[in-house]
Amino acid sequence: MNDDKTPEEKSAADARVALFQEWFCDIIPHNKALGLKVVAVAKGLASMRLEWRDEFVGNPETGVLAGGPVTAMLDGCCGISVATMLKDPKPFATLDLRIDYARPATPGQAVIAEAECYRITSSVAFTRAFAHQGDPKDPIAAAAGTFMLGTKGSAMRPPLPQDKARGGKR
């Protein structure tokens, strides 16, 4: 994703990933328990990685991954894509989430999620996401999530450099 970027752009992208990693994966206990890693973030886009673990197996007959870890990951990844679209940090919450299980995950392989927030209004954000195991053209799951903005709680977005640039209103 960073291949065609200058070293400066690349280090800014790395810093952004580190910031979201801390805010969404290291601080949120369930994301931490799953071991979720933020792979990339850009405006309206987010990507995450879930390493394979035996305790995520949902079907002991086949060794296939349970739906739960994928659901939690897609929820989180869609959430980050929403956070990247917020002009001012504000709390938000998942309103609904649909997951289509396109094919069983191959046992032993990590899962990558890629989410896009394609539309945001003052109260609702709309997202789509796919989960795959290395080939985006061969997804294991697809998701559509809607988020309610301005809910109770603390601001769900790390402070970004542009906040300072715009006068640091936080």
Next chain:
Amino acid sequence: MSGQAVTSLLGRLAEARKSGEVARLAEAIPYARWMRIAPENGTGELLTRMRYHEALIGNTFLPALHGGTLGAMLELAAIFHLLWETETAAVPKIVNITVDYLRSARPVDVIARASVTKQGRRMVNVYVEAWQDDRSKPVATANAHFLVKSSDEPPSL
């Protein structure tokens, strides 16, 4: 490996039916054990409980359970319901699920009850409701489709 495992979950189902200990179904599913999600039928109806522990938290400020954990337990509640309440020759395969988040879930146990809206020959539509202390105030609901097949049918859609 898979042949032996088949006897393990469906074998456990048979065992659980004999003994009435439905909670044993969860023992065969690593993810259910990890999440502390298990079915129970102490009140005469099949319910699924997710025991609260700190790793379920998604929002430390409120605090509230992670939406993904609610989706996960609604899905498992549907699977336990299908295993227990319907004649099944295989573990139901989830096709899709839509979760509606109605309230933020507090850091206590979550209980879910599933019901079959439509049972087809190959496809089942299941509705699931999850609540905490007050059953009349659900925290999340879900609709899901599962592929089920009886043993005499070919393993295709």
